[in-house]
Amino acid sequence: MSTHHDNLPATAEPAEDRFTNPGFPPHTPRRSDVDERAARRASVQVVTLFTISALASIAFLVAYYAIDPELKGSIIGIGEVNLFHVVLGLTMGLSLLGIGLGAVHWAKTLMPDEESVEERHTMASAQEDRDAVGRQLSHGWRSTHLNRRSALLGSAGGALGLFALPLVVPVLAGLGPRPRGELYTTNWEAGKRLMIDPSGAPIRAADVTQGSVFHVMPDGFVGAAAHELDPQDMMTSKAKDQVILVKLDPAKIKSQKQRDWGYDGIVAYSKVCTHVGCPVALYEQQTHHLLCPCHQSTFDMTDDCKVIFGPAKRPLPQLPITVDDEGYIVAVDGFREPIGPSFWERKRPGILMEDEG
Known part of the structure; x- marks a missing residue:
């Protein structure tokens, strides 16, 4: 069945015949x-x-x-x-x-x-056209x-x-203040006891057994004493004073400096990774490796915490320790070098040890 409309033209007119180009309006x-x-x-x-x-x-x-x-x-x-x-x-x-x-x-x-129309042209323009463009x-x-x-x-x-x-x-x-003395020093100093984090209990050297691992902070900055600190001081201490204490077999320690700065195989190192500052807290007892969980930098605790894998470029700084008259582990001194990632002024004269590069 078909339907025929008599009012429709037999053939449609081309579009260009049905519409007139209006052109540009007069320029005012x-x-x-x-x-x-x-x-x-x-x-x-x-x-x-x-x-x-x-x-x-x-x-x-x-x-x-x-x-x-x-x-x-x-x-x-x-x-x-x-x-x-x-x-x-x-x-x-x-x-x-x-x-x-x-x-x-x-x-x-x-x-x-002024509005203008530019017709399409070939890619290779004539010299006259180039001159016209320049004009x-x-x-x-x-x-x-x-x-x-x-x-x-x-x-x-x-x-x-x-x-x-x-x-x-x-x-x-907003990147923070320029590095000043706070990057060279921590709250560790001579005679400061190593306290277990977070309980704040001191550590007797006689109670540390082979393979023991302690996460420690300086006395006065952990436990009940930390609650009396200004919150900003407490956060700053937590960021740069954190230390890991491990007892190794003295026969496996390769570095003489590591033996001298430890006590009967007990050594203490900064937990602040020398890559970007994450806490290095994963200790593998069989291999004596310390692992940073952020970017997998790995440090050998039997060889002065030198880097054996990952993006870190420097060993973890060692904290020299000894025992006091009561047998508790204390710091001999503060860190002998800045802890954490490198920065431009790190090699300031008088800060690093003689054998530090």
Whole structure:
């Protein structure tokens, strides 16, 4: 069964015959295109916006270092806020806003405002076409007013350049303070007892049996005594004072320095991995290897904790120990080198031992 519609044409007309190309609307010049004074005003406005952006970027940096990060304040309708964050947000927002408004205003008032159609052409252009492109680029450069108004380019470059600082400086500063004395010293010192972590009990050398392993902290920084510390001091101590104590067969110890700094086969080493600072806490009794669980750096405890596998580049620092008059294990001194990962100033004269590279 078929249906016939008499009102439909027998053949459809081609699309190009049914629609007419409307072309471009008539070009209406802007005031800045026909009035030099209007162009100058637009140029000044763009420069002003870029200058505001640059000043806001500078204000961000000043506020970052001048305002106390813990400073609080009250804003109507919002309540108590952290003024440090508010000022940083406002200055960075104003810096970005100045760049955005300046770029938009520049494009709408001074950039070329003509539409054109460029037909497709072969990849190998004729010399005449290349010359035409050169003339067009030259005309574009002049039409942006950059050749006559150097302040536009200078202010735009300054605004964009300074805006990068609020993005880069907090990242670099947020990496932490520059290494100072705290990386060279710990809370270990002569006569400080080695206390079991977390109980805080002292360790008698006579009670340490072959293959025993203890995770220890300095006296006063573990157990009940640690609760009296400032929380920040306690966390700092936990990060850099942690030590692993192991009793080895003295006959298996290869390093003379390791024997001298130990006591009857009992040796103590920093638990802070020399790769990125993870706690090295996995001891394998049969092989006498210490393993870092983060990146599998492996240290040989019978050979002064030298690296035998993994990304770590330095042995774990040894803590020299002895026993006091009551038989408890104590430190002879602090670490003779900085613990943990390497840093630029690590080889400061007078810090490392003579045989340290």
